[in-house]
Amino acid sequence: MGEQLPAFSAQGIHCIDTGLVRPGFDAAWLVVEQGRAAFIDCGTSHAVPAMLQALARLGLGPEAVDWLILTHVHLDHAGGAGALLVHLPHARVLVHPRGAPHLIDPSRLVAGATAVYGAEEMARSYGQVLPIDPARVHCASDGQSIDLAGRALLCIDTPGHARHHLCVFDARSRSWFTGDTFGISYRELDGPHGHFIIPTTSPVQFEPEPLKQSIVRLLDHAPLAMHLTHYGSVGQVDRLGQQLLEQIDAMVVIGRQALAVGENGLEDRLFSALSAYYAHRAEQAGLATEPVLRALAIDIRLNAQGMVCWLQREQR
Template identity: 65%
Template sequence: MNAAHGIVTVDTGFQRPQFDAAYLIVEAGRAAFVDCGTQHSIPALLAALAGQGLTPASVDWLILTHVHLDHAGGAGALMRQLPNATLAVHPRGAPHMVDPARLVAGATAVYGEDEIARSYGEIVPIAAERVRVVEDGDTIDLAGRALQCLDTPGHARHHLCVWDARSRGWFTGDTFGLSYREFDNADGAPFVIPTSSPVQFEPEPLKASIRALLARDPQAMYLTHYGRVGDVARLADELIVQIDAMVALARAADGHADRHARLVAALTALYTERAFAHGSRPDAAQVQELLAIDIELNAQGLAVWLDRGG
């Protein structure tokens, strides 16, 4: 766990080690979580609190970047453990936290009932009076530390990112893509790919959101998948180039009976080529294994975007 600037990276344990992060921000003896993983992540989150000498009563905020279940599935169960916390969430996400039935149904349609039960556990509703809707530009006060929320569509229409001036960093959820530590090159430089998972991927808004994050001249991005990364200008350029490439691949596959298989193959080739060009350490088989879930979801998301008239 890294506590620079009072920020602790918590591995939620979802899927595999260093795949899914939540963040604990500590300020003057008070705390906020940014994202929380699943119901199964709660022990790790509470252990992170204890590691900072804090108790569940010290937490004032649980801030969700968006309500996809790998980020927010455990929110209701975690809030039951945090007596003084308020949930902060995008206006489009708030209804799904109060009544998660549609959220669960949508995720079940993507992953299947068995996977939902195995990976996410029970999705618990949150009382409306404990939910604060945060609009674009709203600031959350953590013991005098300002955390500003920015509406960042593209990955999802219910997505926000959180600016922390203290660290000059953004908590980016999925807006700034995926950067797994296995793909860092020999110099420690990170590799990144976009995430177009279903069902609200929109390439032009996503590129605009990435540029909006860059406009603050950040020193770091705190990604859910996974961890803190620097070199943000280069990574932003990489993301935008790849978003355009993914759109071109999707359009080339559209109209074919085997569209999904074509998309999976094309995305696999794209990411493998770019990982090798970056000097990432995994070989081709390892790249495909490490990115298998993301390639499948990106292909599904691109297909949904095409079917909406993309």
């Protein structure tokens, strides 16, 4: 099953299941150093109790949190930021400059998601999306390092999944908090050859070449592990990185072939083609295709939708 990962909890890194969709689907992260804490991503407002409980289990109160770092402002990563900050009296928010306006005024973000999911599903899955006081929002420049009680957390600009995406490098553990830049890899799909991974190209800002460049930039730091939002920590980093690069190239080919047939039914054609492609990769990895496609059903649909957005932009 591949290399043995270190015990990241011993290095002050803790994974928090936010409870979105199903267990093992959506993670937030907590980094603790000398009694001070930083959250990296936070899930939805429904995850606030889990975030506070994670602190309590470590003997920390909400006042110990100095930073909430958001990899990007998609609601499964940052929808609960405003609700969480109500409980964190000293925490500042660090976010990509393109994401900051959506934290201060989330109305456009909420309206867009409501148009896709409907008001009932928005309330059920994402809860309240509260605005954040501009004084608490700090924009991360590319290469900026923040200090957590002497522990450096490096933030870099990583477009490709979204133009407002950053990743966070922890030199202490030689590992990245990758948001969605380094794809998705669910632990129930770990198989005889290790982790199974696919890129995530959800709407609306998927860009293949910037995403590939961002992945290469992460690998250039020779990390030991990646901490994914979807889901958990993975090793075998070079192998997985090369697989992601190969898949992005393959998805470009699949997308252009599907578009050549016409725009009518494009999303469904992409969904079918991607399903077949990931099923083939699952077979190559020694996995049964049915559970893989079942676990990835939401992600494949979102990937198809994101590819439609990219193809339509490319046409224009």
